[in-house]
Amino acid sequence: MRLRVLAAMSGGVDSAVAAARAAEAGHDVTGVHLALSANPQSHRTGARGCCTIEDSRDARRAADVIGIPFYIWDMAERFQRDVVEDFVSEYAAGRTPNPCLRCNEKIKFEAVLDRALALGFDAVATGHHARLVDGVLSRSPDEGKDQSYVLGVLTREQLGHAMFPLGDSTKAQVRQEAARRGLMVADKPDSHDICFIADGDTRGFLERRLGTAPGPIVDASGEVVGSHEGAYGFTVGQRKGLHIDRPAPDGRPRYVLSIEPVSNTVTVGPRSALEVTTVEAVRPVWNGPVAAPYEPLACMVQLRAHGEVYGCRVQVSGEQVHVALDSPATGVAAGQAAVFYLEDTVIGSATIARAA
Template sequence: MRVLAAMSGGVDSAVAAARMVDAGHDVTGVHLALSSNPKSFRTGARGCCTLEDSRDARRAADVLNIPFYVWDLAERFRADVVDDFVAEYAAGRTPNPCLRCNEKIKFAAVLDRALALGFDAVCTGHYARVVDGPDGRELHRAVDPEKDQSYVLGVLTAAQLAHAMFPLGDTEKTDVRVEAERRGLAVARKPDSHDICFIADGDTAGFLRGQLGEAPGEVVDTSGEVVGSHDGTYGFTIGQRKGLRIGTPAPDGRPRYVLDISPVDRTVTVGAREELAVDELVGVSPRWCGPAPDGVVECAAQFRAHGEAVPARADVSDEILTVRFSVPQEGVAPGQAIVLYDGDRVIGSATIDRTSARAASPA
C-alpha cells in the first residue's frame, strides 16, 4: 500500500511512520504547516506548529529513508479550525479544536489530497485502533487508556476510517519512547505537545481577547443579583470554578460555578455545584463511524476528551441526537462533542446544542 504518514515532529507520529515502513508499505512523510507565522522554537510554544517541529519531522523521515514534504494548510486551518474556535466562544459555546482539526484538516483536506495523489491511506500517531467488523472498519479505543484519543477521532466517518491507519493503538506510550530510542529517532525524549496548538503561550482567554476585544459585563447569581464583573463572556465555560472574579461571597460560603453564558447581554450566571447537573442533551450534526444507529440504543457517552464514558441512552431521529444520562452529569457545555461508545467501539459523535435537567432528577 502507498501510505501518507502525517508527521508532526513528535515521537508518536515518527514511530507510527516507522512501523508502516517495517510493515512493507510505500511510505511518504508529510508535515502540515498550519501556522502562517510559526514560532522558531518550542520555547514559549506549547503546541506542534513550530519551525523546530517541521525540522524534527524532516530528520525523522531521513532516518527512516522515506520521501518527505511540507504541505501548507495554514489558510484552510485558519478558516476551519481557528475561526470556528473564536466564533464558538463568541457565541458562548465551548468548542474542541482537536476534533475540528481531525474532521476538517487531517481526515478531510489531507486525506482528500492523499487519495487524489494515489495514496491508499493516511497514517497518524493517534492512540486508537481500527478494527475490521461485520459492517466494515470500526474505530475502537486504544489499549493504553491514559493515552486513548478515540474521543477526538469520533468525528470520522466510515468512509474516512476505510483509509485511516493508527499503528500505535495497541501500544503503551512508554513503549513508544523506548522504540524511538532503539530506532535512533532524535525525538525519542521530546516532550509531548499539549494545550491548543495555535495558542502558543497557553493563555486561551488572552488569545480570545486579542481576537474579539474586551466586552465587559456582569456576573450574576441565579436570583439575578450582580456578584462580579468580567472582561468578556468568552473567558468562561460551563462548570468553571476558578477565575470568576466574584466580589460577593455566597450566603452559604460554598464555591460557585458557571451555570450559563449569555453573550447577547454579556452576562455570566453562577450558582451552586448541584445546579450544574443535567441528565439530557441534544446534539446536532451527528457523524457516524459506521452505520447510523436506528432508534434508541443503550451506550456509554463521553463529553470530555479526558473524561469517563458514562451509561446513557441515545435516540437518533431526523439528524438530531438526544442523549439521556443514567446519572446526572456536571459541566456539560454546548459546543462540546458528545461521543458514543459500545464497549470500546466508537459509534459516532455530535456537537452538543443544549442541555436540560428533568425536575424529577436527583440533585
C-alpha cells in the same frame, strides 16, 4: 496489502513511530509535515509539540532516519479558516470548541486526505493513540493517552482511509520503540494545550481577537454578583477566575452554569446546579458497527476530552440527538462532542447543543 500511505508527521514521537511502523509493515510511505502557521516560531516554547521550524526539522530528520521521502504541505490557510476562526467564533457564540477534534475532522482527514487521495495515496496515517480495525474505531490500551474521543467525529468514509499504527501500544512503548529505532524525538515532551496559542493564555488570545465586552455575572435568581470582560472567556463548569468578591450565601464555591452570548451574561451557581441528566446534540455521525439508533440504544457516552464516561440511552431523530444519562454529569458544555461507545468501541458522535 501494500498501500501508498501518507504519514502526517508533526515532529513528535508518536507520528514518527507511526510512520516507521507503516513503512515496516511494507507500505509505500511518504512523510508529510503540515505547516499550520503562516509565521512559525523558530523554537518550541514550553511543552508545545508542533508548528515550529524546529518541529518541521525534527519531522524531516525522523523521515530520513526511517528512510522515507518527506515533504512539507502548507495547510496554513485551511487551518486558519477551519480551526482558528472556527475556534474564535464558537467561543463568541458561547460554546466551548475542541480545536484538536476540529483539526482531525477538517484538516487531517479532509483537506489532507482529499489531497492525498487525489495524488494517488490510499490512506493517511497519524500517530493518534486509538485502535482502528477494519474501519472500526476503539480506545487505545493506554487509558491516559487514548485519543478515540477526538477521532470520534470522523465519518465512516474518513475512517476508511485512516491508519493509526499506534493503536495497540502505550505511550511508554512508543517512546521505547523510538529510542530503539534511533529516532531523536524519543524524549521530546508531549504536546499539550492548544497549538496555535503559544503562551497557553486562551482568554488573552480570545480578547485580542474579540475585544473586551464587559457584562454581568448573575446567579440563578438573576441577581448580579459580579462582572466580566467578555462572556467568551468562560466555559461551563469553570470555577476559577470568576473574580466574584462576594461569597455565595451558602459559602460554597460557584461554577459557571451557562453563557448567554446575546445578553453577554454569565450565570453562576452551586455545583449541584451543574448536574445534567439530558443532553441535546446535533450533527450526528454514525461511524461504528451499529446503525444509527432511531430507537433508544443503551450505550456509554463521553462528553469531553479525557472526561468521565456515563451510561446513557441515545436516540437519533433527523439531525437531532437526544441523550438520557443514567447518572448526572457536570461541566457539560455546548460545542464539545458527545462520543458514544459500546464497551471500548466508538459507534458515533454528535456536537452538544444543550444540556439540562
